[in-house]
Amino acid sequence: MAGSGSGGTGRVAGGKSRFDDIYDRPDPRAYFTRLAPLEYEIPHQAQPVFRQVAAERAALDDGHSRRPAVLDVCCSYGINAALLNHDVTLAEMYERYTSPDCQKMSTAELAARDKEFYAERRRPDALPVFGLDVAGLAVHYALEVGLLDAAFTDDLEQGSPSPRLRRALAEVGLITLTGGGSYITARTLTALLDGARRPVWVSAFVLRTVSYHPIVQALAAHGLSTTVDVARTYPQRLFTDEREQEYAIVAVRALGGDPTGREENGRFHSLHYESRPDTR
Numbered sequence: 001m002a003g004s005g006s007g008g009t010g011r012v013a014g015g016k017s018r019f020d021d022i023y024d025r026p027d028p029r030a031y032f033t034r035l036a037p038l039e040y041e042i043p044h045q046a047q048p049v050f051r052q053v054a055a056e057r058a059a060l061d062d063g064h065s066r067r068p069a070v071l072d073v074c075c076s077y078g079i080n081a082a083l084l085n086h087d088v089t090l091a092e093m094y095e096r097y098t099s100p101d102c103q104k105m106s107t108a109e110l111a112a113r114d115k116e117f118y119a120e121r122r123r124p125d126a127l128p129v130f131g132l133d134v135a136g137l138a139v140h141y142a143l144e145v146g147l148l149d150a151a152f153t154d155d156l157e158q159g160s161p162s163p164r165l166r167r168a169l170a171e172v173g174l175i176t177l178t179g180g181g182s183y184i185t186a187r188t189l190t191a192l193l194d195g196a197r198r199p200v201w202v203s204a205f206v207l208r209t210v211s212y213h214p215i216v217q218a219l220a221a222h223g224l225s226t227t228v229d230v231a232r233t234y235p236q237r238l239f240t241d242e243r244e245q246e247y248a249i250v251a252v253r254a255l256g257g258d259p260t261g262r263e264e265n266g267r268f269h270s271l272h273y274e275s276r277p278d279t280r
């Protein structure tokens with residue numbers, strides 16, 4: 001095993017620490033407990049952006065009577081769905097899932113409490129949210145507590161969408177992504193857009209260590225143009241150790257970014273890419 005590092009994050013692949021062991025648990029406690037010391041915050045950074053873009057997309061008359069669904073890719077335990085559709089903050093979710101009280105509960109008890117917790121905080125403008133993630137237990141939890149309206153575990157890096165996902169794609173008007181830019185490629189986005197039946201916008205937060213260019217090209221092939229403000233970066237999380245930081249600094253520079261004041265100060269940063277149908 002290479003470099004477990006101070007964050008206790010398991011093996012390191014390509015320089016970035018991996019957290020595979022917390023992605024597919026029966027409930028989100030290990031996820032929040034592990035990521036709290038690393039101050040993982042990209043869903044919090046994305047929350048106002050996703051709310052805004054979801055509202056704009058929902059206001060678009062695309063000739064369909066049903067409101068467009070949001071598809072959160074790499075949705076995990078439904079965190080972006082929670083933040084989009086409920087009056088809750090990521091800080092409250094950290095507090096909830098790392099609290100001593102919460103540690104004493106069984107998964108079934110936690111799920112029952114969560115169902116009530118999110119139902120009480122449901123926003124009137126809530127949109128249907130579908131989740132896609134290869135982590136079956138995680139999406140099952142999100143579905144059970146009412147954060148997701150439908151969940152899919154298709155690995156579109158390896159294969160084609162199932163008939164059930166294909167049917168769901170017909171309803172999708174917005175794709176969101178946080179924390180998944182290192183896991184999925186243009187293959188996943190191409191498969192999703194091939195199945196779209198309504199205009200689909202894509203709003204993605206991707207680490208500056210990863211090139212989004214192949215996805216931008218795949219989206220362009222589906223008639224979407226992408227904008228990004230490279231001067232505006234969003235902190236994602238602390239590095240687990242110096243080795244991860246060195247990797248990130250080199251990777252950011254290789255992609256033409258400047259790590260000064262950002263990765264050099266100890267955190268991964270993401271860019272926000274927004275893709276909408278090309279109206280030219």
Ligand SMILES: C[S@@+](CC[C@H](N)C(=O)[O-])C[C@H]1O[C@@H](n2cnc3c(N)ncnc32)[C@H](O)[C@@H]1O
Nearest residue numbers: 023074075076079133134135157178179180183
């Ligand atoms: C860092 S987590 C991000 C979770 C959540 N979006 C957030 O920001 O808190 C990355 C997620 O990507 C998922 N993932 C990895 N490979 C995937 C794939 N090929 N398709 C869909 N999800 C994948 C993992 O299971 C994991 O839940």
